[in-house]
Every structure is written in C-alpha cells, then in structure tokens.
Amino acid sequence: MHPQLAADLAALPDLLDATRKLASGVLEGLPDRAAAIPPPEPSFAPLPISGGGTRLALEEFARRWEPGFAGSAGPRYLGFVTGGATPASLAGDWLTGTLDQNPANGVDSTASDLERETVGWLAEMFGLGGEFSGAFVTGATMSTVTGLAIGREWLGERLGVSVADDGVAALGPVRVLSGSAHSSISKALSLLGIGRSALRKVPTLPGREAVDVAALAEELEAGPAIVVANAGTVNTVDFDDLRAIAALKERYDFWLHVDAAFGGFAALSPEHAALVAGLDLADSVVIDLHKWLNVPYDSGVQFTRRRDLQLSVFRNSAAYLGEIGENPDFMHLTPENSRRLRALAAWFSLVAYGRDGHQEIVERCVELARSLGARLSASPGWRLLAPVRLNVVCFTLAEDPTQERVDAVVRRLAEDGTVFVTPTVYDGIPALRAAFSNWRTTAEDVERVFAALEES
Numbered sequence: 001m002h003p004q005l006a007a008d009l010a011a012l013p014d015l016l017d018a019t020r021k022l023a024s025g026v027l028e029g030l031p032d033r034a035a036a037i038p039p040p041e042p043s044f045a046p047l048p049i050s051g052g053g054t055r056l057a058l059e060e061f062a063r064r065w066e067p068g069f070a071g072s073a074g075p076r077y078l079g080f081v082t083g084g085a086t087p088a089s090l091a092g093d094w095l096t097g098t099l100d101q102n103p104a105n106g107v108d109s110t111a112s113d114l115e116r117e118t119v120g121w122l123a124e125m126f127g128l129g130g131e132f133s134g135a136f137v138t139g140a141t142m143s144t145v146t147g148l149a150i151g152r153e154w155l156g157e158r159l160g161v162s163v164a165d166d167g168v169a170a171l172g173p174v175r176v177l178s179g180s181a182h183s184s185i186s187k188a189l190s191l192l193g194i195g196r197s198a199l200r201k202v203p204t205l206p207g208r209e210a211v212d213v214a215a216l217a218e219e220l221e222a223g224p225a226i227v228v229a230n231a232g233t234v235n236t237v238d239f240d241d242l243r244a245i246a247a248l249k250e251r252y253d254f255w256l257h258v259d260a261a262f263g264g265f266a267a268l269s270p271e272h273a274a275l276v277a278g279l280d281l282a283d284s285v286v287i288d289l290h291k292w293l294n295v296p297y298d299s300g301v302q303f304t305r306r307r308d309l310q311l312s313v314f315r316n317s318a319a320y321l322g323e324i325g326e327n328p329d330f331m332h333l334t335p336e337n338s339r340r341l342r343a344l345a346a347w348f349s350l351v352a353y354g355r356d357g358h359q360e361i362v363e364r365c366v367e368l369a370r371s372l373g374a375r376l377s378a379s380p381g382w383r384l385l386a387p388v389r390l391n392v393v394c395f396t397l398a399e400d401p402t403q404e405r406v407d408a409v410v411r412r413l414a415e416d417g418t419v420f421v422t423p424t425v426y427d428g429i430p431a432l433r434a435a436f437s438n439w440r441t442t443a444e445d446v447e448r449v450f451a452a453l454e455e456s
C-alpha cells in the first residue's frame with residue numbers, strides 16, 4: 001500500500017473528525033455566508049505527484065477553494081431553483097459515500113430495496129399510484145431524457161418498429177408538443193436523436209405560460225406525438241391543465257410527459273395541490289429532489305407507467321449480470337449502470353421529517369415568495385411580471401428595464417452577497433427571478449433580500 005494511504009487508514013477516525021469540524025464550521029457560517037461569490041481568474045495547481053495525505057488535502061481545500069464557494073445551500077440563494085440540504089439528508093449523503101453501495105444490481109446488497117422503498121414513498125407523496133415505477137437519476141434533465149426515451153419507444157410501438165433495436169431513423173419525423181418547455185427538453189431531444197427542431201411550441205393562454213389546450217388538440221390532429229406538459233414553469237411557475245390535457249387521450253394518441261421538476265411539490269400542500277391534479281394521468285413524470293426536497297446534489301427521480309418499454313430502451317444484458325427478472329435491477333431502467341445510492345439522502349430526510357415536514361418547507365417557501373412579491377409590488381422601484389403562483393417571484397425594474405440595467409442589478413447583488421437571484425427574459429422583458437426552495441429561509445431573510453434589492 002502507498003505509505004500515504006496506509007498512514008491515512010491508520011488515522012481514519014481522526015481524519016473524519018477533522019473533516020466533520022471543517023463541515024460544521026461551514027454549516028455554522030452558512031446563514032451569513034455570501035450567497036454568491038463571483039469567481040476570480042482561476043489559478044490551477046500542478047498535479048500532486050507523491051501526495052500529502054488527507055490532512056493536507058483538507059488544509060489545501062480550506063485555503064484555496066472553500067472560501068470561494070457560494071452559500072448556495074444557504075437561505076438567501078434564490079437563483080435558478082436551488083434547494084439546500086436538510087440535516088438528515090446531509091447525514092444520509094455522508095453515509096452514501098461511506099457505505100459506497102452500487103444499487104445498479106440487487107444481488108449483493110439490500111441497497112436497491114432501500115431505493116425501491118424510497119421511490120414508493122415519493123410516488124405516494126406525489127399521488128402516483130402503484131402502476132408507476134420509479135428510479136433515481138441525477139436530476140430533472142436525466143429524468144426527462146429517460147421519460148422521453150420511453151416516449152420515443154412508445155412512438156415506435158405505434159409504428160410497429162423498435163427504436164431501441166433499429167435506431168431513431170426507423171421512426172421518421174417526430175413531433176414533440178409543448179407550451180413553455182424548459183430548456184432541458186431541447187437538450188434531451190438533441191441527445192435522443194429526435195432533434196431540437198422536433199419541439200413545436202404550442203400557443204399558450206393569453207398572458208400565461210400555460211398551454212392552450214384547444215391549440216394543443218389542433219396540433220394533435222396530425223397524428224401520434226409526444227406532449228410535454230409543464231407543471232411549474234421556471235419563470236412564472238405556471239401550470240398546464242394536466243387533467244384537460246390527459247382528457248385529450250380520448251380523441252388523440254400521444255405520450256404524456258410531465259415536467260414537474262419542482263412544481264410537483266405543490267402536491268404536498270392542500271392549498272396548492274389542485275395545480276398538479278392529473279399528474280397521475282401522465283405516462284412519464286419528472287421530479288427533482290435536489291430542488292425542493294432539499295437533498296444534496298445530485299438527485300432526481302423518474303416515474304413511468306410503461307416499465308416494459310423502459311426496459312426495452314435501457315436493458316443492459318450480459319451473461320455475467322444474470323437474468324433480468326420480474327423486478328428488474330436499476331441498471332436496466334435508466335441511462336446509468338453503476339452509480340451511487342442517491343436514494344439514501346432522500347430516505348433520511350423522509351424518515352426524519354416525514355411528509356408533514358416537507359409540506360411545511362413547501363408552504364413556508366410559498367409564503368415567503370408571496371411576501372417578497374407583495375413588498376416589490378408596493379415599491380415604486382419594481383414591477384411584478386406575473387402573480388406569485390407558487391415559489392418564484394418574477395419581477396423587473398419599474399423604469400426602463402433594459403438588459404443592461406437588469407444585468408447591472410444582478411451583478412451588484414452578486415457582489416454584495418446578501419442575496420443571489422438570476423436574470424431571465426419574460427415576455428420579451430429583461431427580468432429577475434427570486435426562487436424560494438431552501439428549507440432554511442425565513443421571514444427575516446425576506447427582509448434582508450428586500451433591503452438588498454432596494455439598495456441595489
């Protein structure tokens with residue numbers, strides 16, 4: 001054994017303790033850590049040749065890198081849609097690395113069954129019945145890749161071809177219909193060989209990002225298609241009418257993929273659950289967990305009701321891997337084979353806080369978003385671009401909201417560090433988004449965020 005490895009093995013308990021101290025210090029400082037730290041020009045060190053052991057790695061990390069890391073797990077990081085890590089999920093994540101299980105197959109460990117238990121709990125939380133099977137992936141984008149790959153296979157089934165065997169060319173042109181698709185849909189279509197130009201934007205309702213269901217019906221006259229319904233758009237958190245879309249199945253043939261990456265969490269709150277009514281009528285569903293479940297990156301889940309087609313796409317047969325049985329191993333269900341036991345962090349958080357604890361996070365975030373929205377609309381400097389439907393406030397400068405002026409605000413806020421928000425363009429207007437999805441955020445943070453915005 002390399003002497004440094006042997007020394008680290010002998011000192012492992014002390015090294016873990018030193019790591020824990022570093023982590024505790026970071027966590028203690030998180031509420032006041034700068035939300036964003038604009039990175040300077042990087043200066044890369046040469047490859048270490050003999051290595052200095054874990055203690056040196058800790059010192060080097062603490063000196064060279066950790067100070068430049070953003071407070072993205074903290075309470076005032078409102079950029080993109082970003083969750084933090086609940087205490088229990090962090091504990092689960094540490095143990096994920098410690099036990100280093102590979103849930104790709106289920107022959108040597110109970111780890112895959114822990115994933116099945118977790119997926120079952122999540123399905124129940126989101127109102128998906130026993131006809132759905134689920135699997136962990138890295139996040140919403142890979143969940144979409146998986147769901148659309150199954151949809152692609154479904155289109156092949158309609159035409160009597162197997163895309164999995166014969167390739168996407170066997171399918172001919174594909175139409176993917178959506179009102180306000182997230183950018184990850186185009187990326188998935190590119191990756192799947194369907195092509196970005198297969199995505200047809202269907203008109204939305206006036207002043208809304210929700211699809212016009214009548215316009216969608218017209219598009220479906222042209223024959224089988226994939227419909228991507230959006231349950232929580234990234235700018236204004238608008239929701240397609242999932243029940244009305246699913247009802248079109250009586251007249252038209254289509255695969256219904258629902259991107260409920262963060263909007264799906266509305267299901268946890270009785271006040272907002274109606275927004276996702278009909279989620280259980282989808283053929284494939286995207287739920288991100290590193291957003292509103294507040295587990296560490298990376299974690300998302302993919303649900304589908306057509307596990308048979310999923311298996312056609314993702315099966316990974318080899319003599320040394322054994323037969324694919326009634327209850328297929330996870331390596332046959334998603335793009336990855338070997339991977340970490342992502343489910344453990346979610347499992348910990350669900351055991352620790354239950355459905356109610358996660359409902360409280362969702363409802364608090366919505367309350368805080370509304371409160372910031374109310375302050376901004378009462379202020380002469382700002383203008384809301386959409387009502388606060390759930391957890392995102394989409395707003396802009398009341399006067400002259402040019403791209404340049406909005407970018408300058410984002411830059412000043414990032415330099416100040418109190419809050420991090422991300423820019424967008426909504427309805428042609430340069431704007432800002434403040435997305436509340438962190439379990440730590442409180443009313444006091446909203447005060448600080450609003451004060452920072454007013455000063456920017």
Ligand SMILES: Cc1ncc(COP(=O)(O)O)c(C=O)c1O
Nearest residue numbers: 081139140141182184234259261
């Ligand atoms: C609606 C929606 N879909 C998909 C994604 C992509 O998520 P990820 O970056 O976790 O893959 C996002 C990210 O914000 C999103 O908001």
